[in-house]
Amino acid sequence: MPRRSSLPVTFVVPTLVILLILSMVPTLYAIIIALQNRELSSTAYSWVWFSNFVDLFSDRRFLNAVWVSVKWEVVTVVATMVVAIGLGVLMFEVAAPRLRNVYCLLFIIPVLLPRVSAAFVWKFAYHPLYGIATYPYRLLTGGLIFDPLSKPSTALFAVASVDVWQWGLFFAVIVLKLLETLPPQPIEAARLDHAKRWQIHAYVTLPMLKAPLVSLMFVKMIESLRSFDLIYVMTRGGPGVATETLDMYAFSQGFIESGKVSYASAMAVLMMIATVITFTMLWKRVQA
Amino acid sequence: MRLGRIVAKAVLAFAGFLAVFPLLWTALNSLKNSVDIITRVPRLVFTPTLANISYILGRDSVITGLYNSVIACGTAVLIGVVLGLPAAYAVARYPNRWAGDIQFFVLSLRFLPPVAVAIPLMVIWLQLGLYDTLPALIVTYSLLTISVIMWLAIPAFQSVPKEIEEAAFVDGYGAYAVFWRIALPVAARSLIGAVAFSFVLVWNEFLIALMLSSSNAKTLPIVASELSQQGMNVPWGILNASVVLLSLPPLLFLGVLSGFLNSVFRQKKT
Numbered sequence A: 001m002p003r004r005s006s007l008p009v010t011f012v013v014p015t016l017v018i019l020l021i022l023s024m025v026p027t028l029y030a031i032i033i034a035l036q037n038r039e040l041s042s043t044a045y046s047w048v049w050f051s052n053f054v055d056l057f058s059d060r061r062f063l064n065a066v067w068v069s070v071k072w073e074v075v076t077v078v079a080t081m082v083v084a085i086g087l088g089v090l091m092f093e094v095a096a097p098r099l100r101n102v103y104c105l106l107f108i109i110p111v112l113l114p115r116v117s118a119a120f121v122w123k124f125a126y127h128p129l130y131g132i133a134t135y136p137y138r139l140l141t142g143g144l145i146f147d148p149l150s151k152p153s154t155a156l157f158a159v160a161s162v163d164v165w166q167w168g169l170f171f172a173v174i175v176l177k178l179l180e181t182l183p184p185q186p187i188e189a190a191r192l193d194h195a196k197r198w199q200i201h202a203y204v205t206l207p208m209l210k211a212p213l214v215s216l217m218f219v220k221m222i223e224s225l226r227s228f229d230l231i232y233v234m235t236r237g238g239p240g241v242a243t244e245t246l247d248m249y250a251f252s253q254g255f256i257e258s259g260k261v262s263y264a265s266a267m268a269v270l271m272m273i274a275t276v277i278t279f280t281m282l283w284k285r286v287q288a
Numbered sequence B: 001m002r003l004g005r006i007v008a009k010a011v012l013a014f015a016g017f018l019a020v021f022p023l024l025w026t027a028l029n030s031l032k033n034s035v036d037i038i039t040r041v042p043r044l045v046f047t048p049t050l051a052n053i054s055y056i057l058g059r060d061s062v063i064t065g066l067y068n069s070v071i072a073c074g075t076a077v078l079i080g081v082v083l084g085l086p087a088a089y090a091v092a093r094y095p096n097r098w099a100g101d102i103q104f105f106v107l108s109l110r111f112l113p114p115v116a117v118a119i120p121l122m123v124i125w126l127q128l129g130l131y132d133t134l135p136a137l138i139v140t141y142s143l144l145t146i147s148v149i150m151w152l153a154i155p156a157f158q159s160v161p162k163e164i165e166e167a168a169f170v171d172g173y174g175a176y177a178v179f180w181r182i183a184l185p186v187a188a189r190s191l192i193g194a195v196a197f198s199f200v201l202v203w204n205e206f207l208i209a210l211m212l213s214s215s216n217a218k219t220l221p222i223v224a225s226e227l228s229q230q231g232m233n234v235p236w237g238i239l240n241a242s243v244v245l246l247s248l249p250p251l252l253f254l255g256v257l258s259g260f261l262n263s264v265f266r267q268k269k270t
Helices: A006-036 A051-057 A060-094 A096-112 A116-126 A135-143 A153-180 A187-194 A197-207 A210-224 A228-234 A246-257 A261-287 B001-029 B051-058 B060-093 B099-111 B116-126 B134-158 B162-170 B175-203 B206-213 B220-230 B236-252 B252-267
Strands: none
Touching: A006 A135, A006 A261, A006 B060, A006 B116, A006 B134, A006 B175, A051 A060, A051 A261, A051 B099, A060 A096, A060 A135, A060 A153, A060 A197, A060 A210, A060 A246, A060 B001, A060 B175, A096 A153, A096 B236, A096 B252, A116 A153, A116 B220, A116 B236, A153 A210, A153 B001, A153 B252, A187 A197, A187 B252, A197 A210, A210 A261, A228 A246, A228 B099, A228 B220, A246 A261, A246 B116, A246 B206, A261 B099, A261 B116, A261 B175, B001 B236, B051 B060, B051 B236, B060 B099, B060 B134, B060 B220, B060 B236, B099 B134, B116 B134, B116 B206, B134 B206, B162 B175, B162 B206, B175 B236, B175 B252, B206 B220, B220 B236
């Protein structure tokens, strides 16, 4: 590589400047709006400094949204990793190479779908009377009604199942590809020691893949923050506030119910601070 | 042990079935009249109709949404390619002490909650008089496409054997010529995968489009979701047809993206 070339500067600097402008302007603006009392209905506003933030902490709907978001994050990340590792190992064990390719193609399809499409597909499937997913239940119980999306206890899991349908199957493909990159010797050695199949994976292959699996989990944690589309289409945060995550609540405060843009922005700023701090720390640990 | 294998195969087959069946069922429903959809026992045998699909394709709002989606996503991806690929190449091939920080900065853009970006941008575009226009959407999406393309293209450029590029320098190629004539073509396969991925990402994007458009600049996902806002009274066949139309473009990239996955992991092996 030639040391003296203008290439790095001409290639990197314009792009970085544009990225910085495109990301910093909205970020700083979000903070400024959060310190004011703007509303959608009027252009007048004044500075109220931290009163939006103070209000948030006595807003029980906000605290509920925090709790729902945390539940969403934990449920989708854990379920995705369990499904991914389970199916990945199964494919590695019992599927012949040609069949593996078929499964890999099939398992990528759900994640490519727009979230809006996936949400619709399953909203129909979960329909209590005419849905295809509730049909087996109607058949077995002789026509009893099961409506997962409108029961507060099941709604979050029903929506989360769509997220896992998209990401768990996709990650199963990645887990399989990771298993395929492993050297065969340690597996052979364990087999000679009469280790059972599940023991080989629990004690040999999965520990060898710890680093990439942790990175995979990190990616899923970031992607799980994008739950809005699914929830907006499937439940709109309902029944009641059972599936109202932070972005759903911020959206409805800012645009549907009251048009309190500043209040919504204060929520968004808190989310931003929490995620940037959490993920920066996690990233440093993953890299270390 | 044999029983275990049979169970394992059955579980896999069921998962494969689950992966595609809901989508196939939706496609099937888009060919049905309402009578055949709203039944307690799902119907596999019915007289197919093209009425839903022709209704969807005949609606102005759907055609406008399709047009907006194609223009907004296409332009944003183009901007991502023009700005993202050269920057990724420079980071991959001319590492300096900021290379790690640049990579982390690009990734950290993905941590930003979409609402946190969308709310201030809505106010900004309103003040500039650009709210509900395609240029506003394109600029916003460019942030997504540039950062994703850069993030995925850095490893793609790194995996080009250095020897090829060094040989080109010896032959008297300049730094820019090496990028154009050597690095780009050699890494092309992975790069196409990265670009396709960024397209799927913005095509599927919903929240930002929802907040930045009110009538003129609505993209296809917004139009599709609005069809359902009229309640479940809208004929289900029409809704299913709109879901199919929305899902087709990303699925066109299935081959490219699965090839991209394969090439990423083949590199890791060697």
